[in-house]
Amino acid sequence: MATELEPKTGLRTGGNPWGDRIFGSLALAAGATIIAVIALMALFLIIRAVPSLQANKANFLTSSEFATTDETNLRFGIAELFQITVLSSVFALLLAVPIAIGIAAFLTNYAPRRLAKPFAILVDLLAAVPSIVFGLWGIFVLAPKLEPVARFLNDNLGWFFLFADGNVSLAGGGTVFTAGVVLAVMILPIITSVTREVFSLTPRGHVEAAQALGATKWEVIRMTVFPYGRSGMIAGSMLGLGRALGETVAVLIILRAAAQPGNWSVFDGGYTFASKIASAAAEFSSKLPTGAYIAAGFVLFILTFIVNALARAAAGGRVSGG
Amino acid sequence: MTTTTLGDPTKAPTFHPIGTGRKVKNSLAAFFFTGSFLIATVPLIWVLYTVLERGFKAVISADWWGKSLAGVLPDQFAGGVYHAIYGTIIQALIAAVLSVPLGIMAAIYLVEYGRGRFAKVTTFMVDILAGVPSIVAALFIFALWIATLGFPQSAFAVALALVLLMLPVVVRNTEEMLKLVPDELREASYALGVPKWKTILRIVVPTALPGIISGVLLALARVMGETAPVLILVGYARSINYDPSNGNMASLPLLIYTELINPEAAGRLRVWGAALTLILLVAALYVAAAFVNRYLNRNRA
Numbered sequence: 001m002a003t004e005l006e007p008k009t010g011l012r013t014g015g016n017p018w019g020d021r022i023f024g025s026l027a028l029a030a031g032a033t034i035i036a037v038i039a040l041m042a043l044f045l046i047i048r049a050v051p052s053l054q055a056n057k058a059n060f061l062t063s064s065e066f067a068t069t070d071e072t073n074l075r076f077g078i079a080e081l082f083q084i085t086v087l088s089s090v091f092a093l094l095l096a097v098p099i100a101i102g103i104a105a106f107l108t109n110y111a112p113r114r115l116a117k118p119f120a121i122l123v124d125l126l127a128a129v130p131s132i133v134f135g136l137w138g139i140f141v142l143a144p145k146l147e148p149v150a151r152f153l154n155d156n157l158g159w160f161f162l163f164a165d166g167n168v169s170l171a172g173g174g175t176v177f178t179a180g181v182v183l184a185v186m187i188l189p190i191i192t193s194v195t196r197e198v199f200s201l202t203p204r205g206h207v208e209a210a211q212a213l214g215a216t217k218w219e220v221i222r223m224t225v226f227p228y229g230r231s232g233m234i235a236g237s238m239l240g241l242g243r244a245l246g247e248t249v250a251v252l253i254i255l256r257a258a259a260q261p262g263n264w265s266v267f268d269g270g271y272t273f274a275s276k277i278a279s280a281a282a283e284f285s286s287k288l289p290t291g292a293y294i295a296a297g298f299v300l301f302i303l304t305f306i307v308n309a310l311a312r313a314a315a316g317g318r319v320s321g322g
Numbered sequence: 323m324t325t326t327t328l329g330d331p332t333k334a335p336t337f338h339p340i341g342t343g344r345k346v347k348n349s350l351a352a353f354f355f356t357g358s359f360l361i362a363t364v365p366l367i368w369v370l371y372t373v374l375e376r377g378f379k380a381v382i383s384a385d386w387w388g389k390s391l392a393g394v395l396p397d398q399f400a401g402g403v404y405h406a407i408y409g410t411i412i413q414a415l416i417a418a419v420l421s422v423p424l425g426i427m428a429a430i431y432l433v434e435y436g437r438g439r440f441a442k443v444t445t446f447m448v449d450i451l452a453g454v455p456s457i458v459a460a461l462f463i464f465a466l467w468i469a470t471l472g473f474p475q476s477a478f479a480v481a482l483a484l485v486l487l488m489l490p491v492v493v494r495n496t497e498e499m500l501k502l503v504p505d506e507l508r509e510a511s512y513a514l515g516v517p518k519w520k521t522i523l524r525i526v527v528p529t530a531l532p533g534i535i536s537g538v539l540l541a542l543a544r545v546m547g548e549t550a551p552v553l554i555l556v557g558y559a560r561s562i563n564y565d566p567s568n569g570n571m572a573s574l575p576l577l578i579y580t581e582l583i584n585p586e587a588a589g590r591l592r593v594w595g596a597a598l599t600l601i602l603l604v605a606a607l608y609v610a611a612a613f614v615n616r617y618l619n620r621n622r623a
Contacts, residue, residue, distance in 0.1 A: 023519030027435050030427030031444040037486065038447045041462045048465040102358025110355055119359065126366050128604055130547020132575045133597045137369045185365045216344055218351035246455020249549035274457040281554045284464065297461040308453035
């Protein structure tokens with residue numbers, strides 16, 4: 001931490017007496033710029049979205065249509081986008097969180113001390129792979145391998161709504177199922193790094209007390225590490241969720257467009273907020289259709305804002321997603 | 323008393339051996355934790371292997387690193403991607419030039435000056451900015467720079483979006499590094515009558531510099547692979563364009579995305595070749611970051 005001890009600026013000899021004031025103001029201005037950026041972001045997205053929202057002939061929140069080609073008859077709503085976004089992100093989260101917690105427990109309690117750091121770097125490297133590469137791998141390599149798994153789940157657990165028939169064919173694997181698995185891989189390093197950090201801070205005394213009572217290693221973890229790290233697990237999961245909600249190109253490459261609206265099955269296709277916006281980038285020449293996508297982008301901005309604020313609140317301060 | 327009575331406890335032992343149920347649970351937990359780590363290494367190795375295997379042939383072809391795709395037919399494997407490599411690097415560099423000074427100053431504010439409410443709001447906003455999806459950052463630049471201010475689509479607009487993505491990474495990392503500088507150094511400097519701003523610029527920042535630089539390199543690696551901004555803010559070009567402020571410009575992610583529509587085998591080869599090239603660029607930055615961290619720190623010690 002910076003010291004509270006401040007030199008008395010006026011008493012020095014030599015140097016520019018204005019130096020401190022100028023430098024301090026510059027630093028303050030840099031901090032203010034960051035606040036201004038977030039404010040401008042909300043402001044300009046709203047400014048650009050409002051005319052399109054006024055011209056919208058469908059209900060923005062409840063409609064599943066997204067017809068923006070006819071400027072005089074704009075009909076767009078986010079219901080379908082919201083459904084696919086939430087479905088794929090939550091599915092990814094359910095896959096990633098138990099594994100991330102397992103990895104964090106392994107790295108802090110099981111891995112040999114000398115190997116713990118290289119192992120942690122190995123997991124962090126997953127975050128270094130560009131998302132478009134994950135997308136390519138997901139659709140060309142992983143999807144064919146997942147297809148039999150998807151068929152098995154669909155055949156045997158089809159009575160459960162998540163595994164019911166989706167609105168696209170299982171062939172090729174362009175479903176939320178594949179996208180969710182890829183998203184899970186992509187958010188794994190974030191959740192792991194936050195969780196691992198909290199786990200490693202478990203007070204030594206708690207651990208030793210549990211050991212002195214004769215607890216096995218698993219009992220030590222269950223009684224000391226997990227309760228102590230609960231806030232970290234929640235914060236890490238929220239950060240991972242935020243990342244999954246906004247992931248664009250991997251989802252865009254993997255998910256197949258669907259003619260019918262989805263029915264909350266992981267074998268649905270369709271668009272998330274982010275992939276819908278990216279897919280329409282070529283349409284961005286005229287004002288009103290563009291505004292429709294900017295409105296969708298604003299909703300995504302609000303969603304991620306809330307999720308990240310929750311992550312911060314859960315961690316009781318700041319969190320770093322690594 | 324004889325030793326035989328001492329060796330014969332009067333009371334049954336209080337400690338029981340660990341029951342089977344607890345043993346099984348303990349082993350299961352160890353198995354699950356180790357297993358989750360092993361599972362996590364699978365996609366990493368699988369992805370890297372796939373890209374290497376499928377892109378290798380493209381990357382070692384003669385013209386890959388020195389030619390563009392100008393005049394190359396979709397079904398013909400010829401030319402190279404140097405126009406896209408140039409685009410990727412120049413966009414990331416412009417973003418770095420804009421975001422690094424701003425990010426370092428903001429971190430200095432938070433660590434050395436920031437007290438009270440305003441500093442808290444700033445930290446909060448850094449966290450929020452870190453969570454902003456790249457597509458939203460791109461849309462914002464589109465709404466501000468292109469739709470409102472009337473500038474054309476260009477590589478510079480992409481760089482502006484990348485600034486938003488780099489900024490929080492640079493701020494957080496620099497903050498961490500500045501906090502690691504011992505207070506004794508600051509106090510010694512103040513005791514010699516050095517003003518605060520000079521202490522920061524001449525003592526604190528230079529001490530933290532290796533960490534700051536390696537953080538910047540990692541941030542660069544992060545934004546190089548960003549695809550959402552290039553999809554929205556710049557058009558694709560098959561030939562080289564040196565001017566970031568004007569016209570279409572290719573970059574590796576944009577080239578991959580464009581060639582995906584090409585059904586020919588040559589297009590697929592280019593896709594994987596560009597993916598491998600992108601990964602090599604990212605890897606080079608990671609190696610450079612590790613080198614800076616280790617080498618500069620050792621020299622200082």
